Amino acid sequence: MKYEIILFDVDDTLFDFAKTEREALQKTFQLFGAGTDWTDYLPPYKEISAGLWRDLEQGGISIAELGVERFRRLFLANDLEIDPELFNREYLGNLGKEVHLTEGAVELCNSLSAYRLAIITNGFTEVQKSRIAGSPLCDSFELLVTSEEAGFQKPAPGIFDYLFAKLQIVDKEKVLIVGDSLTSDIQGGVNYGIDTCWFNPQRKENTLGIRPTYEIHSLKELTHVL
Structure with a gap:
């Protein structure tokens, strides 16, 4: 693995x-x-x-x-x-009361029981905690880190430093970040030296010169990457 x-x-x-x-x-x-x-x-x-x-x-x-x-x-x-x-x-x-999941999110997270899963988001702490707690994904993640809590926002390395310390991660090669934003998620992962997976369901053209390790168009495709 x-x-x-x-x-x-x-x-x-x-x-x-x-x-x-x-x-x-x-x-x-x-x-x-x-x-x-x-x-x-x-x-x-x-x-x-x-x-x-x-x-x-x-x-x-x-x-x-x-x-x-x-x-x-x-x-x-x-x-x-x-x-x-x-x-x-x-x-x-x-x-914080609105819970609308992307298609395939529950099935994907349920299928990843062999992995350690964590959230890294630039969103508001209480909003993200509330939405995840009120969703079927409430027990899926070992850790939720927000930029508000960490004091840094993606793509800055500081938020990754914060998460890595919390999870006591020492090997970056064992970590993959999955997100929809090239400038936040993917650039953040590139800056930090971890592999990246761009979730691009609308098949947007990548004109920014930011190169993800992988690109998927539905969440279920992540299992093929892994």
Whole structure:
């Protein structure tokens, strides 16, 4: 067995984040009285949020700042008189209650009992803990590490140092990271000297020059890699 430890990303890898985000945003906007018009804010929110998550990967903003800033910018651009801090707090609460797994996630994790499994994510600690605890994957992982807890975010080596210390890993050749993001998961693995598996269900073209060790288009394909 080449690998002994499999590190998984959460959002858009094991969990369907697009559905999770949409459901949580709908509930939060409705709580603040946006009603059926909330969908008008979805495209600009996604654009703002994506830019801030890129800033997070580059160390330009903290996870706590990101949470409030995305809504501050959205409300300012759309003349909405809503407290972004309060909105973000409610949104994160709703986000933590949404459990929507990627197809094949349960079957895959159940099939990997011979491996040590861990989570490494840039997401909010309480949100990720809540979603995993409320899912069929609740007993699948030996450890969950978030950037908020570690003080570093993927692709920075610091978050991997933190996880490796927690799991007492000494041999990088025994570790594989699986994730959907080339700039976060795959670049992080490359930077740290561990093998990488790019989960690319939409078969996106890789134009970034970041080369994963493997590429899969469905989670069940990971068993062939292993």
